[in-house]
Amino acid sequence: xxxxxxxxxxxxVLVHDNGTPYAEWxxxxxxxxxxxxxxxxxxxxxxxxxxxxxxxKGVAFVAVVLTKDGKDTFIxxxxxxxxxxxxxxxxxxGVLFLAQNDAGEQNVLCFVPGTGT
Numbered sequence: 750x751x752x753x754x755x756x757x758x759x760x761x762v763l764v765h766d767n768g769t770p771y772a773e774w775x776x777x778x779x780x781x782x783x784x785x786x787x788x789x790x791x792x793x794x795x796x797x798x799x800x801x802x803x804x805x806k807g808v809a810f811v812a813v814v815l816t817k818d819g820k821d822t823f824i825x826x827x828x829x830x831x832x833x834x835x836x837x838x839x840x841x842x843g844v845l846f847l848a849q850n851d852a853g854e855q856n857v858l859c860f861v862p863g864t865g866t
Contacts, residue, residue: 771840778846780859781833788833788846788859797843797863798822810860814845827860838864 771791778788788794796819800812803826810827825845838844842863847855 774839775844775846778833778836778859778861781830789848793846793848793858795845795847796840797845797860800827800843800862803827810843810862812843812845812860825855825857827857831857831860833859833861836861838862 775794776787776790780786780788795817796815798813798815800810803809803811805826807829808826809829809832812825812827813822814825815822825847827845838861840863844861844863846858846860848858850856
């Protein structure tokens with residue numbers, strides 16, 4: 750695993766903070782099991798319209814995710830090891846952080862379950 754310098758993580762967090770609601774909270778999140786790696790921030794987050802538990806091995810939830818424009822949805826499998834259980838989610842809804850890999854596929858960085866709204 751490649752080591753990421755602390756200053757790169759700080760720079761990424763600062764770049765993603767644009768004063769939007771919950772930006773500070775989003776920027777404080779770190780990837781489960783990788784306590785020095787940020788989930789990124791508001792720019793990488795997607796609101797989850799709904800999610801249900803999955804019965805497949807290694808998949809915690811199946812989430813219906815809103816596109817950035819909020820007009821369409823897409824489905825994402827949320828791996829067990831990407832769920833953040835130990836953070837209070839002030840948004841009231843599920844929040845998913847995605848990154849695109851070199852092949853153009855979306856990878857789940859983090860998912861924080863909602864508190865229900």
